[in-house]
Amino acid sequence: MLKIQKLEVSYGGMVALRDVSIQVNEGELLAIVGSNGAGKTTLLNTISGLVKPAKGTIEFMGNRIERLEPPAIVRQGIVQVPEGRKLFPRMTVLENLEMGAYGPQAADKLSETLDMVFELFPKLKERRKQLAGTLSGGEQQMVAIGRALMSRPKLLMLDEPTLGLAPKMKDLVLKTVLNIHKKGTTVVLIEQNVAYSLNICTRAYVLENGSIVLEGQGRDLLGNEHVKKAYLGL
Amino acid sequence: MITAQIFWQSFINGILMGGIYALVAVGLTLIYGVMNIMNFAHGEFLMLGMYISYWAFTLLGIDPYLSVVIAFLILFLIGTLIEKTMIEPVLKGQPLNQLLLTIGISLFLSNMAVFLWSSDNRSLQTTYSNTSFNLGNIVLHEPRLVAFLFAVVISIVLYIFLQKTKIGKGIRAASQHKEGALLVGIDVKKSYMIAFGIGVACAGIAGVLLSPFFYINPTVGAAFSFTAYVIVVLGTMGNFVGALIGGLIIGIAEAIGGIVFMPSLKQVISFGIFILVLLFKPTGLFGGQQ
Amino acid sequence: MRKKWILAVLTILLVVVLVTASGCGQKSSESQDASKKISQSQGAGKDTNVIKIGAIYPLSGPTAQDGENQRKAHELAVEEINKAGGIKSLGGAKLQFVYADSQSKPEVGIAEAERLINQEKVVALMGTYESHVAMSVSEIAERYGIPIIIPNALADKLTERGLKYTFKTVIKTSDFGRDTGKFVREIGEKTGKVAKRAAILYGDFFFGHEVAEGWIKQLPQMGFEIVANVAYPVPATNMQEALLKVKQANPDVLFVLGNISEAVLTIKQLKELNYWPTYGVVGVGGGFSNPVFLQNTGQLAEGLFIANDWFPEINRAGSKEVNKKFKDKYGIDMTGNANTTYAATWVLADALERAGSTDGNKLREALANTDITSGPATFMYDRIKFDETGQNISAQNVIAQVQGGKPMVVWPDKYKIADPKWPVPGWDKR
Structure with a gap:
């Protein structure tokens, strides 16, 4: 579905990603594991078009997308739930969700999709007239995920969706992600809880200093010595 | 010492002038709020609006109030073109570059006006330029009243546009979180173009509304832009409603302050308000809501 | 890449501005050469x-x-x-x-x-x-x-x-005060409509204060009482506050100094406020005598007195x-x-x-x-003779009144080309 080859990204002379090749298959729940600053967020932002690669190609369902602008990439069906949520704080919950369906195809199915999101997060329905900036962290994360779903994505990418949330909220968010995956959306997940994400994923990549060092089935990686030492604290 | 009649006359004058100020400031605050740049050429777009009205009336006999539409379209077009070709390339650059650019545009526009239309003052003489009626013992000058009503209606229309339409919501989203807007598929560059076009068109419309009773020359914008900057800061930079209320406050403060003290001090009065706001509430009157 | 763009745009802009600006300036220096x-x-x-x-x-x-x-x-x-x-x-x-x-x-x-x-x-x-x-x-x-x-x-x-x-x-700058005061006093004595209460209105800049000083010094000596002394900001977006302050004092005559923009606004906004002093308004300064002023004010300027040292419509030899x-x-x-x-x-x-x-x-x-x-x-002044300071003793202003859209000299008598109309009626009586 998504095929990245020999991707290289640099910021002002500093290389952030080097020779990264990744494949995401339809229906997968792919985990990307790595320490802070390894380049995980850069990878998602490059896929989304916020960052332009110096070298390499990104192909989505047969189309080259690495030179497209972010709005065009959203229209192709790739959506990101960004780290820090990046909501519109002085717009209501409902308006934030509507913005998620900004593209023309999504706009046609707006009310249908909205019902679906409200079903997924009943709390958002209650708070739909509240300004997004006044919500709790967990609720904001729900809006961020809901907003991404509004575009009817084929590929949903989540960047640290549980960061800073209370344990109960973390569970809820991750459960929802699993739920979305189960209903047929391909998911790429970056999650600080490495053990958990390796447990639930179909496949995973390990990213270190901007390069892929390991890849494999989640369960295989759980048994890998390096992973155990570096990420699971065993 | 000041009679009630003079006081209320000044008060009404202040409100009517405040409406025009507000319309100029609304455009400026919209551009600032969305793109995070201060448009130092704002007054010159007001000047262009005045000339559009003048020439439409003089050459084609078009009533200034119809020119509102013409000026909106022309200035929206000029604004989007300038945004696309000049402002967009410097948006990611240093704030100093943006400042130099908009000041450069302002110099260019006023010099262009001198070059094309000379520096002579001009006035529009419509049949209603000087008509007024009495309300009790207060004189209401009709073109000012009409200008005020236009300014209020246009501000409301613009508010509804931003609140209710898809493009308007997209502009607001882009102003609140640029990356967030990009990630949901909003064409932020287009939103900037539209916001800049609308912002300068507001200044242009204010110029058209002033044209039946004001003088027109290439440097007339400067007198209005200073007041507009004060209002934008007073009403919290980027805050639409703040600019409206700030416009009225400054209009009234100048009018009342002008008769209580000395008219030459009225800019000192608005500047005093400006400094007090900066000292005690640097984010402006509506800073809490940001 | 971006930076180059920015530079390119700025440079083009600068060049265009300079060319435009120097284009205007160049003509005059060329013709000068x-x-x-x-x-x-x-x-x-x-x-x-x-x-x-x-x-x-x-x-x-x-x-x-x-x-x-x-x-x-x-x-x-x-x-x-x-x-x-x-x-x-x-x-x-x-x-x-x-x-x-x-x-x-x-x-x-x-x-x-x-x-x-x-x-x-x-x-x-x-x-x-x-x-x-x-x-x-x-x-x-x-x-x-x-x-x-x-x-x-x-x-x-x-x-x-x-x-x-x-x-x-x-x-001299102070001659504006002397000559406008003299004129209003003389015409008052002649017609029996004597203006006593005077308002002065001027811009808050150097020349404005100089002219005002002339009025403040000389008007009281000629029997006027200055009932309003009002300065307005330059450039002015509005003259209404200033004019309301004048109105509040209810003067017989208003002496006003203005550059072109403020002169135009003064006359327009007197009309807007439907206010006119009891006997009339005397304008001083380049603003009022600039032909552009009359193009901008049209009918509204009718009856206005303007002080200057010369007008095209004057009865003087040569x-x-x-x-x-x-x-x-x-x-x-x-x-x-x-x-x-x-x-x-x-x-x-x-x-x-x-x-x-x-x-x-x-x-x-x-x-x-x-x-x-x-x-x-x-052709300007009767006589050219310098006093011991080097000042021409005969230099004086004449007063014109806008009649039929033209400033016609009405004072002093020997130069007049038309008779002054005094008092000048308010807006509703025209």
């Missing part, structure tokens, strides 16, 4: 006997147009003087003006004055339109012992410093003819001090003739003894 060549070739063609006069004006910047008008006035006079045989006592020597640009800056004026004296060997200076430049340039003239004639800068101070080589033909010559040559009326500049060029010719020498001392002596009562030099 051209005229310099003409006057040089005239001098060199017939005779080497040429008398050089230095003239310093703002030839660039915001007042360049005004400086240019002074240059035109000098050139018209020089052409006539030379055609009439030049300075006969000096063997028919021809006058030649050498122009320098003050850029409206005193320090530039000083440098140019020294250059004209030392390098161009000019025998006298004229200028400089702006009082603050004239203040410095006249000091230089004094130091070198070269006479300077100031026909177009008004500040009182210019002739209050005890300078021996400074001669000023034009009115006045119409001189204006016609100027208008034929340059296409504009001889306003904005071009008139006094023209007249003063003849005053210099007269002094040179009597001095029979280009020596600074002898020329100064001749100027001090000037007493002209006829000819082109007096």
Whole structure:
């Protein structure tokens, strides 16, 4: 579905990603594991078009997308739930969700999709007239995920969706992600809880200093010595 | 010492002038709020609006109030073109570059006006330029009243546009979180173009509304832009409603302050308000809501 | 890549601005050069006997147009003087003006004055339109012992410093106060409609305060009570506050000073507020006498009095003819001090003739003894005679009233071309 080859990204002379090749298959729940600053967020932002690669190609369902602008990439069906949520704080919950369906195809199915999101997060329905900036962290994360779903994505990418949330909220968010995956959306997940994400994923990549060092089935990686030492604290 | 009649006359004058100020400031605050740049050429777009009205009336006999539409379209077009070709390339650059650019545009526009239309003052003489009626013992000058009503209606229309339409919501989203807007598929560059076009068109419309009773020359914008900057800061930079209320406050403060003290001090009065706001509430009157 | 773009755009913008700006400026300097060549070739063609006069004006910047008008006035006079045989006592020597640009800056004026004296060997200076430049340039003239004639800068101070080589033909700033007050008092006595309560209204800038000082000093001496003393900001977006303050004081007459923009707003907004002082309004300053003012105010200006030292519609010998010559040559009326500049060029010719020498001392002596009562030099004022400070004693303003869309001189009687209408009725009675 998504095929990245020999991707290289640099910021002002500093290389952030080097020779990264990744494949995401339809229906997968792919985990990307790595320490802070390894380049995980850069990878998602490059896929989304916020960052332009110096070298390499990104192909989505047969189309080259690495030179497209972010709005065009959203229209192709790739959506990101960004780290820090990046909501519109002085717009209501409902308006934030509507913005998620900004593209023309999504706009046609707006009310249908909205019902679906409200079903997924009943709390958002209650708070739909509240300004997004006044919500709790967990609720904001729900809006961020809901907003991404509004575009009817084929590929949903989540960047640290549980960061800073209370344990109960973390569970809820991750459960929802699993739920979305189960209903047929391909998911790429970056999650600080490495053990958990390796447990639930179909496949995973390990990213270190901007390069892929390991890849494999989640369960295989759980048994890998390096992973155990570096990420699971065993 | 000041009679009630003079006081209320000044008060009404202040409100009517405040409406025009507000319309100029609304455009400026919209551009600032969305793109995070201060448009130092704002007054010159007001000047262009005045000339559009003048020439439409003089050459084609078009009533200034119809020119509102013409000026909106022309200035929206000029604004989007300038945004696309000049402002967009410097948006990611240093704030100093943006400042130099908009000041450069302002110099260019006023010099262009001198070059094309000379520096002579001009006035529009419509049949209603000087008509007024009495309300009790207060004189209401009709073109000012009409200008005020236009300014209020246009501000409301613009508010509804931003609140209710898809493009308007997209502009607001882009102003609140640029990356967030990009990630949901909003064409932020287009939103900037539209916001800049609308912002300068507001200044242009204010110029058209002033044209039946004001003088027109290439440097007339400067007198209005200073007041507009004060209002934008007073009403919290980027805050639409703040600019409206700030416009009225400054209009009234100048009018009342002008008769209580000395008219030459009225800019000192608005500047005093400006400094007090900066000292005690640097984010402006509506800073809490940001 | 981005940065290059930014640079490119900024550079293009800058170039366009510069080209536009210099495009305007260039025309005037080109024509200036051209005229310099003409006057040089005239001098060199017939005779080497040429008398050089230095003239310093703002030839660039915001007042360049005004400086240019002074240059035109000098050139018209020089052409006539030379055609009439030049300075006969000096063997028919021809006058030649050498122009320098003050850029409206005193320090530039000083440098140019020294250059004209030392390098161009000019025998006298004229200028400089702006009082603050004239203040410095006249000091230089004094130091070198070269006479300077100031026909177009008004500040009182210019002739209050005890300078021996400074001669000023034009009115003083404070004369506005004296002459407008005199006129209103005289017309009041004549008609029985005596204005007592006066309001003064002026811009909050240097010249505005100078004119106001004249009113404050002189109006009470003539029996007026100043009931409102109001300054407005410059540039003004609104004159309403100022006019309401005037209205509150309920004066018989309003004396108002204004640049063009404020003059236009004053008249328009008097109408907007439906307010008119009991007897009338007297406008002072370049704003009101600028022909553009009447184009902008139209009918509204009807009945307004305007004080200036000259108007095209005046009953004074030679006045119409001189204006016609100027208008034929340059296409504009001889306003904005071009008139006094023209007249003063003849005053210099007269002094040179009597001095029979280009020596600074002898020329100064001749100027001090000037007493002209006829000819082109007096088309502005009856008589040219300097007091011991160097100020022309006969310099005075005339008052015109806008009648039928034109400023018609109505005072003093000997120059009047129409009868003044006094009092001027309020808006509803017109």
